[in-house]
Amino acid sequence: MIHPALDELRNALPGRVSTAPEDLDEYSRDRGPVLEPALPGAVIRARTVEDVQVVLQWATRHRVPVVSRGAGSGVSGGAHATEGCVILSLELMDRILAINPDDETAVVEPGVINADLDTAAAEHGLMYAPDPASYRWSTIGGNVATNAGGLRCAKYGVTRDSVLALKVVLADGTLISTGHSTFKGVAGYDLTALMTGSEGTLGVVVQVTVRLRYLPQEVHTLAAFFDDFPRAAAGVLAIGRARVQPSILELLDGRTLDALDGVHGSELRRRGGSLLLVRTDGYGAAAEAEAIRRVLIGLGADVSQEGSEEAERLVDLRRHSRGDDVDDLFRVGEDVAVPKSRLVDYVQALEVMADRHxxxxxVVAHAGDGNLHPTFWVARSEGPRSTVRLDEALDESVRLALEFGGTITGEHGVGQFKRRWLAWEQQAAVLDLQARIKEVFDPLGILNPGKAIVA
Structure with missing residues (x-):
């Protein structure tokens, strides 16, 4: 539905507002499962902070919901259109405003692509550490919105660990600055941390100051093939007990290896029943890789040190291991986390549960921090009842993660899709507190309604 006051916005932002059917359709969803399909009333492509302020001032006057988004690479429905909303796209705000090599920081607009920032930082011997699987097309603003993770989380942490300061436009159009340009800073409440991971429900991020890390001078990649998943998971714990810190520690089960071989023509499954992909970096990378190699061989693994070309191919295959788009209702990927010590127990429980349903x-996992991505699917030919079984399996997989001391989402955010599980993890008093925080920042409830929290 086109809002009757849209002409006012068109006049204020000439050329920025579209109601073309193809735009409304394209921007109506991200890559998450669609629960309640809806088309936005308009798509606004902001180029400046002032554009964003104009949109939110207009939305406040007319009580129009606003869903902000970047590249739409999220997989939890956080950028899905909701009834009566407009989509505020930040993808054209894509400038790297500054890289400060001595301070080891960068200042960027929200539409900057993750990989582009990493490439620009590399010219100064630095890197931007967070690297979600979508890093080649996801935006820094979207990464901040979901507190995205990635393969290098094992050593460098998630997005929040690299965000120092933000500029945010609030629901009424007020521009605020949070955080600091220094690595340390504890003045007042940490609103930067609060905004990071808030999925556009508290404000619209229009500028990000991030911490950069040293670009490793040396990298070593090990491919450790085990007979089965439990032995590979035991390798994860053994590396931890050896007190060696990989930068990447990824675990892929046999079915994932089969799927990758089928799509990419690789021969991973022939080499073993489960793969533990390990990368060390920095000046001590060789010594760390050798220590890990000895540990894993002691557990019966077939360990090879990969040359640079094959190593990059293995890492790239891991990034593609999720498979088909998650808006296919017959194939759904999940994003839970459990303590590392419970990886084997959780996956074994999943196997039993999947068989029962x-x-x-x-299963693939960021094993270094216990973040698992189990993917469930049923054949389309089975008809509607199969999707009921799929939903039941998803519900049970989340309950199992919580029973093992875990969480319903490790890095993808709650979005629209996971809200049904939020009350399973968080007590009523916490849910109420979050709703009251939301009301302080967004009293009219116009910022990304129906996402991230139970309000």
Missing amino acids: AVHLK
Whole structure:
């Protein structure tokens, strides 16, 4: 539905507002499962902070919901259109405003692509550490919105660990600055941390100051193939007990190896029943890799040190291991986390559960921090009842993660899709506190309604 006051916005932002059917359709969803399909009333492509302020001032006057988004790479429905909303796209705000090599910081607009920032930092011997699987097309603003993770989380942490300061436009159009340009700073409440991961429900991020890390001078990659998943997971714990810190520690089960071989023509499954992909970096990378190699061989692994070309191919295959788009209702990937010590127990429980519900299962994990991405699927030919079984399996997989001391989402955010599980993890008093925080920042409830929290 086109809002009757939209002409006012068109006049204020000439050329920025579209109601073309193809735009409304394209921007109506991200890559998450669609629960309640809706088309936005308009798509606004902001180029400046002032554009964003104009949109939110207009939205406040007319009580129009606003869903902000970057590249739409999220997989939890955080950028899905909601009834009566307009989409505020930040993808054209894509400038790297500054890189400060001595301070080891960068200042960027929200539409900057993750990989582009990393490439620009590399010219100064630095890197931007967070690297979600979508890093080649996801935006820094979207990464901040979901507190995105990635393969290098094992050593460098998630997005929040690299965000120092933000500029944010609040629901009424007020521009605020949070945080600091220094690595340390504890003045007042940490609103930067609060905004990071808030999924556009508290404000619209229009500028980000991030911490950069040293670009490793040396990198070593090990491919450790085990007979089965439990032995590979035992390798994760053994590396931890050896007190060696990989930068990447990824675990892929046999079904994932089969799927990758089928799509990419690789021969991973022939080499073993489960793969532990390990990368060390920095001046001590060789010594750390050798220590890890000895540990894993002691557990019966077939360990090879990969040359640079094959190593990059393995890491790239891991980034593609999720498979088909998650808006296919017959294939859904999840994003839970459990303590590392419970990886084996959780996956074994998943196997039993998947068999009971007659659904297919494959598992990959950011094993260094216990973040798992189980993917469940059923054959389309089975008809509507199969999707009921799939939903039941998803619900049970989340309950199992919580029973093992875990969480419903490790890095993808709650969005629209996971709200049904939020009350399983968080007590009523916490849910109420979050709703009251939301009301302080967004009293009219116009910022990304129906996402991230239970309000």
